[in-house]
Amino acid sequence: MAESPITARTQDFASWYQDVVLQGDMAEPAEIVKGCMVIKANGYAVWELLQRELDDRFKATGHQNMYFPLLIPQSFMHKEAEHVEGFSPELAVVTMAGGKQLEEPYVIRPTSETIIGHFFAKWIKSWRDLPMLVNQWANIIRWELRTRMFLRTTEFLWQEGHTAHSTHEEAAQEVFRMLDVYAEVAEDVMAMPVIKGLKTQSEKFAGALQTYSIEAMMQNGFALQSGTSHDLGQNFGKAFNVQFQSKEGQLDYVWQTSWGVSTRLVGGLIMSHSDDKGLVLPPKVAPIKAVLVPIYKKKTKVSMKVDPNPSTVGQPVTISGTVMVLPDEEQDEKARVLEVAHRIAKEVDAKVDDREDITPGAKFFHWERRGVPVVLELGPRDLASGSIVLKRRDTGVKEVIPQSEVAAKLPAVLAAMQQSMYDVGKQRLKANTVLANSIEEVESLLKDVTAEKGGGKFVMAHLKDDPRCDARIKEFKATIRCIPLVDEYDGPGKCLVTGEPVDRRVVIAKAY
RNA sequence: CGGGGAGUGGCUCAGCCUGGUAGAGCACCUGGUUCGGGACCAGGGGGUCGGAGGUUCAAAUCCUCUCUCCCCGACCA
Structure with missing residues (x-):
């Protein structure tokens, strides 16, 4: 038994994640470009499905x-006061x-509110x-000090929606509508409760x-902000003088939104x-839903290549000047396994x-690491009994x-797996969400939590939306x-920091 | 930007302390035997040891400088 190339989650969660990404052929560090990664075929295929x-x-x-320029005049970034303050440290x-030296430098977009x-x-x-109502699929750059593949890289791919509306009410509706789209994709497609x-x-x-997320x-209890939807108010409208004339003939600034996932x-x-064996993908975002591994003896490799004509089986033939007898039973076995394998694979799109x-054996490990939801095995024993082996990635x-049932069974298994x-995710979220009724309790629940060791919780506590609370x-x-x-x-309670009344508990956690 | 680790065939690393013919495993190529959870045997190809400078008869090894990557913290989708 070869040693697993993947660090166990309990041993070191961060290493486990790295190993899964690499072994699953999802991505690898770009090595020659600081903080960047190469998204490999398997990873990019997942992204395409999400897209x-x-x-x-x-x-x-x-x-x-639509598509807007990668380069943004530097002065644009300065037109909205909070915006420039927030993004300046991250700009390339x-x-x-x-x-030549440029008269006015360009920044590489960290987001496109300004140019849009x-x-x-x-x-x-x-x-x-x-x-x-505009959206763009693009790459952006944010000069991060600390990078992790997919979770935070200097350059990343995303989608940014940008909309302008005539009323704040309508803009607010848009903000929630897109937040709902994100939640739906996360939960229904990615099987990731949010x-x-x-x-x-x-x-x-x-x-x-306002920003909604x-x-x-x-799995280590860390939070991951997985999508954001912003109510921009008239901030950018005013900064860029986006005005419209209303039905009543009055000039007003538009109300804007923006929203993105990456x-x-x-x-x-x-x-x-994913688990200690590698990547696990929910069927809806698995580039390959099922792989069929045929099992047979391949003694007849040469004869098959040279002469696949069944009439010569068992008869002497001349190959490269040498007279050989093709072993008929074995050739039969391989040919029959492959024939049935391809027929079934075509039927079930495997x-x-x-x-x-x-x-x-090596194939089983290969596909397991790459997160393929279902692996089918078909060998001589199955041929004899008309059966096929179906293995589910998530439960193992x-x-x-019976071979006759696989076409009906596979979609059902995939659906069951998705659900x-x-x-499982919902259960984990529930099990690791705890209430805290004092700031000391919050501290004791979170202080020893690290990304590597895990044990993170979502701590629900009454806190006010006040910088003092964030700081604490x-x-x-x-x-x-x-x-x-x-x-x-x-429902309502007293803020643990300010003592002021608040209407509900907030989510506190360590996060990526 | 601080702390730690690492740069040696494609990959993972040994060798460095104590300078003296560049190694192993995996991968790759050839041939054969295997094949229901990471096969085996035999043969073979492949490296200006991150870079620059220095010490020395001689540097992967010692000295100086430098570059890069990874991990951990502060900043962040």
Whole structure:
């Protein structure tokens, strides 16, 4: 038995995550480019599936895709006071191009509110131009000091929606509508339960009135902000002079929103579901739903290549000048296994792993590490009995079923797996959410929690949306993740820091 | 930006202390035997030891400088 290439979660969660990403062929550090990664085929395929799920929903809610420049005039970043303050430390700036110092440097977009504000100002004149519902799929750069593959890299891929509306009410509706889209994709597609909530004023997006987020819980109890939706108010409208004339003929600034999810979702997916054997993907975002591993003796490799004609089996033939007798039974076995394998694979849309240079055992490990939801095994014994072996990635349970039932069974297994993975996540979230009724209690629940050791909790406590509260929680290296939109607990209480009345408990956790 | 670790065939690393013919395992190529959970045997190819400078008859090894990556903290999707 070869040693597992994957560190156990209990041993070191951070190493486990790295190992899963690498062994699952999801991504690898770019090594020559600081803080960046190469998203490999398996990882990118997952991202593409997520993109499609999201994009379909954006389109269904009336948005159109556009693309804006990567480079933004530096002065644009300065037009909104909070925005520049929030993003300045993370900016990469282009100061030279064409062999010359630029008159005005460009920043590489860390987000596109400013440049889109500029174009909105140009395009929007009348209430008839509203709402303007735009999305862009893009890469962005934020110069982070600390990077982790998918969870935080210097360059990452994302989607940013930008909308302009004639009223605040309508903009607010948009903010919630897209937050709901994110929650739906997280829960229904990624099988990753989330909590929808409002960010505190300290934690909100730089330049927004309000920021809402979906927060997921990773297997080590850390929170992962997995999507954000911002009510920008008229801040950028004013900064970029995006004005429209209302039906009544009056000039007013537009009300804007922006919302985004990134390749971080892939990291969340990995940290939510994977195990010590490697990646586990929920069927809906698995690039390959099922792989069929045929098992047979391949003694007849040469004869098959040279002469697949069944009439020569058992008869002497000449290969490269040598007279050989092809062993008929074995050739039959391989040919029959492959024939049935391909027939079934076609029926159920599975990939046949017919590589001849590695053994079946190696194939099982290969696909297991890459998170394929179902592996089917078909060997001589199955041929004899008309059966096939079906193994589920999440539970590891093997089942022998009649070949005639696999076409009906596989979709059911995939659906069950999707649901069960969500349930497991929901259960974990519940089990690791605890109430705290004093600041000391919050501290004791969180102080020893680290990303490597795990044991993180979502601590529910009464706190006010006040910088003093955020600061107090930061002393424990945790943050107020959000003020949940839905109060599942005991309603109003007294803020543990300020003593002032608040209407519900907030989520406190350590986070990525 | 602080703390730690690491740069040696494609990968993981040994060798360095005590300078003297660059090694192992995995991967790769050839041939054969295997094949229901990481196969085995035999043969073979592949490295200016991160870079620059220095010490020395001689440097992967000693000295100086430098670059990069990874991990951990503070900043953040």
